[in-house]
Structure formats: structure tokens, C-alpha cells
Amino acid sequence: MELKPARLTFDELFDLVALFFACRGTCDRLRTSTVVRSDENVFIAAGYNGSLPGLPHCDEIGHLMVDNHCMRTNHGEDNAILNCLDLAKLNGGTATIIGNPCYPCARKLIGKKIKRLRYIGVYNNAAGGNLVEGLCKEKAVIMEFVDINEVLASLQKALEFLQGPGGPLKDLPQLSLVLLNRKKEDK
Numbered sequence: 093m094e095l096k097p098a099r100l101t102f103d104e105l106f107d108l109v110a111l112f113f114a115c116r117g118t119c120d121r122l123r124t125s126t127v128v129r130s131d132e133n134v135f136i137a138a139g140y141n142g143s144l145p146g147l148p149h150c151d152e153i154g155h156l157m158v159d160n161h162c163m164r165t166n167h168g169e170d171n172a173i174l175n176c177l178d179l180a181k182l183n184g185g186t187a188t189i190i191g192n193p194c195y196p197c198a199r200k201l202i203g204k205k206i207k208r209l210r211y212i213g214v215y216n217n218a219a220g221g222n223l224v225e226g227l228c229k230e231k232a233v234i235m236e237f238v239d240i241n242e243v244l245a246s247l248q249k250a251l252e253f254l255q256g257p258g259g260p261l262k263d264l265p266q267l268s269l270v271l272l273n274r275k276k277e278d279k
């Protein structure tokens with residue numbers, strides 16, 4: 093039997109959802125996002141960092157700095173929570189975040205009983221970021237770091253699956269992430 097390309101795991105899938113939502117982020121100090129799912133891995137909501145609807149973005153008029161933090165945007169976590177139609181569904185769920193969360197955002201997610209904070213890459217200027225680990229411990233929340241290279245590998249895996257039998261990209265020439273290929277050649 094022909095070997096079929098592997099299907100994404102839920103973690104790999106939601107890492108990619110978070111990555112793509114960050115494509116709409118409007119503050120170039122960090123283009124970030126958050127996606128939240130239920131304890132059964134059902135998508136609940138996602139959000140990226142941005143100004144309030146209708147107001148100008150950091151990318152257009154610059155940052156709104158207070159104490160070395162940009163105040164202009166709602167954080168991705170804020171917008172994911174605001175986009176939730178039913179906050180009760182966060183109970184026991186997972187939040188996947190681009191960059192480690194600031195303390196206020198972690199507090200809100202954990203306040204709504206998120207049980208796992210999975211963050212991709214590190215942001216050194218997250219307000220109170222060093223306090224988040226302690227809060228997670230106190231509330232028995234799993235905190236999980238994901239290297240961005242793992243997410244790129246998931247993207248490659250997704251491309252292979254989408255080009256496999258029945259995939260919507262199956263009739264296109266074979267697509268591949270150049271960076272991963274270069275890495276392979278280095279070996």
C-alpha cells in the first residue's frame with residue numbers, strides 16, 4: 093500500500109492557526125495572536141493584536157508607548173476572549189499563543205479556566221511575563237513552549253498532506269518550504 097502523508101495532530105493544527113492569525117497583527121513590536129479550543133480540541137475563537145475597530149493602527153501612526161509597552165492594541169488573548177461566543181467553553185481548554193503571554197492576559201485566560209497555555213517563541217518584553225509561570229503552577233495550568241521551527245515543520249507536513257491523495261493542492265507542482273530544504277542540504 094502506498095504510504096500516505098500524515099495528518100496534523102491537534103497541537104500542530106492549532107499552532108498553524110495561531111501563526112496565520114498573526115498575519116493580521118498590526119503592532120510590529122510583536123505580531124501576535126491567540127487561538128482557544130475546548131477540552132475536546134474544538135475551535136472556539138481566535139484573535140490577533142490590533143487597535144479598536146475603526147481606529148488607526150500602530151503600523152499607520154506609530155506606537156502608543158507607556159513604560160516601554162505599546163498600549164494601542166488589544167492583545168491577541170484579549171481579542172480571542174472578546175470573540176468567544178460562549179466563555180464557558182474555555183473551561184479545561186487550551187490557548188495557543190504567539191509569544192509568551194503577558195501577566196494580565198495569562199490571568200484572564202486562566203480566570204476562564206484554560207488549563208494549558210501553549211506559546212510559540214519568546215517575547216522578552218511581555219509585561220509581567222516572569223510572573224506567569226508562578227501563576228500557572230498555583231492554578232495547575234500546563235505551560236508549554238514551542239519552538240518556531242516546530243511550527244515550520246508542521247507547515248511542511250500540512251503542505252505534504254494537502255498535496256497527497258484527495259488534498260485540495262494535489263494537482264499543483266510539489267510545494268516545499270525552501271528553508272527546510274536548505275537545512276536538509278546542510279546535513
Ligand SMILES: [Zn+2]
Pocket residue numbers: 118119120121150154155156162163164165
Ligand atoms: Zn504598537
Ligand SMILES: [Zn+2]
Pocket residue numbers: 167168169193194195196197198
Ligand atoms: Zn497580553
